[in-house]
Amino acid sequence: MPKLSDFAAVIFDMDGLVLDTEATYRKAWQNAASTMGYSFSDEFCESLSGLSGENGLAKIITIFGADFNATEFNTLSNQSWCDWVSKHGMAVKSGFQPLLAAIIAHNIPYCLATNSRGKDARECLAYAGLSDTFATILSRDDVNHGKPAPDIFLKAAERLQVNISDCLVLEDSYTGVIAADKAGAYVVGVPSVWPMDERMRLHSALIVNDLTELLESFNA
Template sequence: MVKAVIFDMDGVLIDSEPMWQQAELQVFSQLGVTLTAEQTRQTAGMTTEAVAKFWYQQSPWQGMSLAETEAAVIAQVARSIATKGEAKKGVQPLLQYLRERRLPVGLATNSSQYLMDTTLDTLAIRHYFAAHCCVEMVAKGKPEPDIYLLAASKLGVAPADCLVFEDSYTGISAAKAAGMTVVAIPAAEEWHHEKFGIADAKIRCLTEFDMRLWH
């Protein structure tokens, strides 16, 4: 039986993936690293630190440290979220439904606390979450299970009793490694990709989800 629900943030609560793509394309192009939108999807779900290291290994640059590069990407994404961020379809009704049924809700994101706070405040949904977990709170981000185990601990629920919503293979892998049940919400262009087969269920939008089948 599901006793708690944990949400990923980027791509699940907010359609921020285009914002990440735009920020990465702009920042890395200034460093002489030529990327395409397709290439940025290769790193979807990774921490910003891991993304910077990944592209530095592919095409080393000079003039900006990895930490400065990471900060530049995060700052641009934060500006985009603050000015045009909107909750994805179905987010508000599902969060309200879970609240009415007294199911504890947590957030587990590979993003920084700054971006987590910016998103929660911009979407005005902070009050729905009993646990807020970001990448700075764990030794290793997704695909390691640390952040999901932390969220379960904060919610006071066993990992096996947690239901997770994730949009990336990286995040799904993390939640499964934590021993949780996972509902995948792949991007439209990845809907048929076999990698999402490790999830327990797959939906196109949160509006398709029926909690009565899980609780």
């Protein structure tokens, strides 16, 4: 197990890794689908975890057919999501703040690399009180292909001026870990859904329950 100081940079995913967004998205998707006369199970929503917006919609249309109104779904789900987080805020995942403090103490560069659009990512961070946390944010807007393509992690390493092979990437989904593995990073999977997708083990150097456990493993 490498030490934290062995890495040239740390790249964080956002949804389900830094922020506890998964439950809020699931609720919004299910509310929108219900209004439109469809039913999205928890399992189906979990299968969308980590996908970019366009890939998620493509999967929905594959399952529910070409008549599915993607524009209406986006409008309804966005409104439902905004109503929820406006009332309840956005929770930060356990262990993020102590891990970030350790990264800063070691003077290690870090950034956010998310499949969300830039505007949406910044909105989520603002709801969580983390607007000023990441000086460098890579979003779906910055690459031609979102995860599971490796593009965003390669771009992140380029932006931080380090080799991707020297980077620690933290991801919560199968989509994310496979993208980071393709890029050539050292990948740690921190599943946001349990039981986890066992395929994550094939593309992760390490699987931990949460970021607190990861920090403890570095300090062991």
